[in-house]
Amino acid sequence: MRLLPKMAKKVNGSWVLNDDPPETFHIQGRATLIAPDDKWMYVDEKKAINVLFKKYLKTLTPSHQLLLSRFNFQDLAFKVVGVGSVGTRCLALLVTDSLDNPLFIQIKQALPSVLSPYFPQKKHDKIQRGQKIVYGQRLMQSASDSFLGWAKGSLGYEYYFRQLRDMKVAAQIELFSELMFGRYAWLCCDILSHAHARAGGMAPQVTGYLGNNQDFAEAVVRYANNYADVVEKDYEAFRTACRNGTLKAQSDEDFRADLSI
Template identity: 45%
Template sequence: MTRTAGRTRAAARTPGAAEVRHPTRAERVATGRALRSEFPRSSHAELPPERRDRDPLELLSSQDAARVPELLPIRYARMAVSPFTFYRGAAQVMADDLASTPRTGLTVQACGDAHLSNFGLFASPERRLVFDINDFDETLPGPWEWDVKRLATSVEVAGRENGYPAKERRAIVEASVAAYRNCMRDLAGKTSLEVWYTHITSDELAERFGSNVSRSGRKLLSKTFAKARTRSNLGALERFVGEQDGQQRLLADAPLVVPVRDLVEPGTDPDELAAQLRDMLARYRETLEPERRALFDRFQLVDMARKVVGVGSVGTRCWMLLLLGTDERDPLFLQAKEAEPSALEAYVGRSEYDNAGQRVVVGQRLMQTVSDIFLGWIRASGFDGRRRDFYLRQLRDWKGSAEVETMLPAGMKAYGELCGWTLARAHARSGDRIAIAAYLGSGASFDVAVAEFARRYADRNTDDHGALVSAIGSGHVVAAEPLID
């Protein structure tokens, strides 16, 4: 059974209520330290034995019913490439396993899918390149430990795939968890406003972590920054748009990019379709801040296409929207991505937001220090008549990510530490950073325990990946060629 502290969240209070009382620093420290007796830090090494009814492929297939059927073979092909790609797509599977592990009851806004490839670079509204978590499809208030264990296990799985020796992998995983612990302890000593404003820019990233990698690693870091800055709206214009019948149109690259004109039923009135799309954008517009609506109003919708993205997300509906401003060299690309219930909801309770897109947006704003200026949500009807939830943001705005599969051990250690630091900073914005830091302490007990959990869970993940490969081989699961976006 799951062991959870039965405590009321201090943060879950109604502003202005007469009974509001903020615990003192000493009380919060005492709460965290007391939890060590109830939930020893060494207990986080535990991975309960597999239940007899545990079926990872059944958990994955349970998500298929609401997805686009013809895209599911792409999802399974991408997951089958390696244990790491399987892990990226198996947030639901791991959530089911984590539900049986110890947790302190200290709640944060959890990412829900905090693996190495869900961190990256993007542009802040002030046009600075920043590093942060960049995927929030599964975000929900939940146990901070689950995010840490998912991140740590992704480091272990990636290290195995890259051929690192076991001892070296262990050191890298422990260093990543230690970075989380040390950051949380550092933030526990800061003011609430200092914590809220804390983030890391590309310049600070190079200064803080560049010394831990070789000269070639630093050169690669600079190239990554430069490449991210090319992944802009103008860059997307060059890649995805061409002229057709004298107009700018999104180009087909089926099945990865399919324009909306190729998806609608023959005989559909194009004017009626355009009116529906304008109505959809008008409702999305209402979720933006007033000054951002003024900017949005400078653009008009030109074209729309379905786009395949990610690994675990494949099969959910994702739309690429081309809008133009003053002329064809003034583009805005938006991504409208379908939001489903979080993978965590079956284990920690439903979101307070009826619209899953709003759940994602609120969670993202809570965890990130700065967010995309066009971040918003909507509920819209699809071609099948069903109403679905979406969240919207810019498709590409200086977005960049690390190539985890090609990292050398020193680079992986630096990157794992960066991700651990970033995750702690995100958790500290919504959770009780003082109590969590007091629970973690200054020693390595928690780091060692989570590294052992990561080793054990990586073994299980390898078995789960093997089960998928076998199911594809026997024909029980249909997979296409692993097409890459």
């Protein structure tokens, strides 16, 4: 219940997700940012999500199917949860059990892998994109989200599902000392490399290819420094465009005010 006041409110006995554009808004609501001619604007949301949810349940273990069958639909809203979600179809689904306990499910569009152009496509490969993402996460993580699943919607979009958590702990790297930041970066790299080694199954071959010298490490450092330079130049160009009026810059408060939220 402690999560509900932040993300939702009760209206006429039912829980409704709060509109908080541009991060969260109802697709067919007055605060929507979806284009008027988008097919989503003409879909029966409740009917579509019920069909999609049933497909999703079939991808879970029997125990989790039974668990989620005890929850009832409350509301659905568009929700951007990070930079990687911008431009994708990403939804927050709120369901509650008989005791009004909430469960937030994220439904995120599964896009083609950026690596797909470099691999031959097999004619018999009919695995959904969401399914591929779920398989990849299960390979990389020793303990994946219990609610990981996938489904394809009526409009042809493919999705993967997972629990939406709004209580993640994030390191405040801006408060780190140089020594602490270095150790934190090393830990992140170590964990990520082990995860990819688990998933790819090519760790010995990669290790042999890289060898024992520092050539690869130095190449990665050069790439990172060059990338940082590009980001700084892009950000300065963005700030200049905002200052001279080429781009309209608004605070979240002004943006919501324009939408009369």
